[in-house]
Every structure is written in structure tokens, then in C-alpha cells.
Amino acid sequence: RKEVEQDPGPFNVPEGATVAFNCTYSNSASQSFFWYRQDCRKEPKLLMSVYSSGNEDGRFTAQLNRASQYISLLIRDSKLSDSATYLCVAQAHIEKLVFGTGTRLLVSP
Amino acid sequence: GAVVSQHPSRVICKSGTSVKIECRSLDFQATTMFWYRQFPKQSLMLMATSNEGSKATYEQGVEKDKFLINHASLTLSTLTVTSAHPEDSSFYICSARPGSTPGASGGSSYNEQFFGPGTRLTVL
Numbered sequence: 001r002k003e004v005e006q007d008p009g010p011f012n013v014p015e016g017a018t019v020a021f022n023c024t025y026s027n028s029a030s031q032s033f034f035w036y037r038q039d040c041r042k043e044p045k046l047l048m049s050v051y052s053s054g055n056e057d058g059r060f061t062a063q064l065n066r067a068s069q070y071i072s073l074l075i076r077d078s079k080l081s082d083s084a085t086y087l088c089v090a091q092a093h094i095e096k097l098v099f100g101t102g103t104r105l106l107v108s109p
Numbered sequence: 110g111a112v113v114s115q116h117p118s119r120v121i122c123k124s125g126t127s128v129k130i131e132c133r134s135l136d137f138q139a140t141t142m143f144w145y146r147q148f149p150k151q152s153l154m155l156m157a158t159s160n161e162g163s164k165a166t167y168e169q170g171v172e173k174d175k176f177l178i179n180h181a182s183l184t185l186s187t188l189t190v191t192s193a194h195p196e197d198s199s200f201y202i203c204s205a206r207p208g209s210t211p212g213a214s215g216g217s218s219y220n221e222q223f224f225g226p227g228t229r230l231t232v233l
Contacts, residue, residue: 008150043202043224044153087152095141095206097222099152 002102003027006088012106017078021103023071023088030098031089033064035073038085038102047073047086078107111137122193123233129189130228132203138183139205143222144176147200155196159186193232202227218225 006023013019025033033050048055050062050071061074071088085102092098112135122128132142142158145153157173157185159165159180167173177189186205190197 002152004152041227041229043199045228046221067115095143096155096157097143097153099154101150101152 001026002100003098004088006086006089006100007101008101008103010104010106010109013078014108015078015080017107018074018076019078020075021073021086021088021098021105023073023089023103025069025071025098027089027090027092027098028069030069030091032091033059033071034089034091034097035062035071036087036089036099038087040085044087044099073086075105078105080107080109083107111118111205111221111223113139113203113208113223117228118226119229119231121219121231121233123181124194125192127189128193128202128230129134129187130203130230132186132188132225133207134184134205135205136225137205139186140183142180142186142204142210143204143206144178144186144188145204147202147227153202154180156188170172175181190230193230195232197221198232200229 005026017065025051035047036044045060048057050064059076063072064090083106085091085104087102090098114133116131144156147153156166156171157165159178161180161183165178180186203225206222
């Protein structure tokens, strides 16, 4: 079983739609969680951290459920520029990031 | 903001040759640098963690004699793929973690890693 699991997608949505991605992690010792965005053939870029209380950054909302070991990312009012792969990341050890395989999002006009 | 560069961005080599990839932190000192590998449609997998002035720590299954890592200064780490084979063809990405977040006021963030643009290695 992979340590961080995501639905690979792709999720095909029209502009303006709301889309949600889910992620589960198996290491209960994981302390910190993040969503990264990766464009094709590029490096990942930090989108946002995920806190137990839930956090929002503009159109993006992230939630963490420690009891279920589940993380989510909600994107509202999707833009064409949101098309990318979204990587769920868990961190147990202070330095080691464990990446999921990513969920691909395609936003169409 | 923090900038990490990698060189080369793309390399094609013959089987059996060695390839060196450089990772530089341009505007901060990186006490720790990380090397990842990403195969098509797979996740980034940590290969090794390097701390300036000490030996790298390799993840399970990564051959330290094949993937040589040198972190000789606070701004430069190199990964050398020795005797490369076609199965080593992959996207190699480094990241760097500063002692404190560049540009931040009043202390550091969690310990954000800043990623380089990656090096695409093709071994023929």
C-alpha cells in the first residue's frame, strides 16, 4: 500500500466549476500535510499547507481529518490556469516529504 | 523569494557513462538539500538527503555507489549518476531547505523545501 494515495484522475471540469480532490495517508505519525501543484514537466510548487482546523486561500480550501487520515482540497470557480497535477504530501519526519502520485485536473472552456 | 537552480535541464547520454547534475540555492544558504526522482505518471520519490559537510543519507533501495551525492557548500549539491543505464532515465529534482525562510520576517516557516526546475535524464 502506498503511503499517500490519491485518485490519479483526470478530473475534467468546465471553467467555473467546483472540484474536490481527496487523499489518504497511512502513516499515523505524519504531522504536517501540504498540497503541491505540478505542471507538466515542471517542478512541484507549494500550493498550501493543510491544518486540522481547515484553511482557505482564495478559491482553494484544504481540510485535514486526522481520525480518518484523510486530506482534501476544494477548488472553487475553476480557471483554465488551474489545469495541473495536484500532489498531496505528508510529512512525518522533520525533513522527509512523502508525495502522492497526484491528481490531474483539466479545466476546459 | 527562494530560488533553486539545476543544471543541466536536460541531458541525453549513452549507457555506461556518468552524468553529473548540479543543484544550487541562489539566494539562500541551504543546510539540507534533497534529491528526488520522478518516473512518468509516478510520484516524486526521495532518493537521498544531503547535509552540508557530511555524508548523504540514502533512502532504502537507492544505491549510494551508483548515485553519488556531494554537498560541499551551503549553496551547491551535486548528484552523479554513475554508469547510467536506460532504466535510470527519469526526471531528477532537487530541493533545498534553508535554515530560515528567505524573505520571511520574524522567523522561519515550517521548513519549506524549495524545488529546482528538474533535470530530465535520458540514457540511450
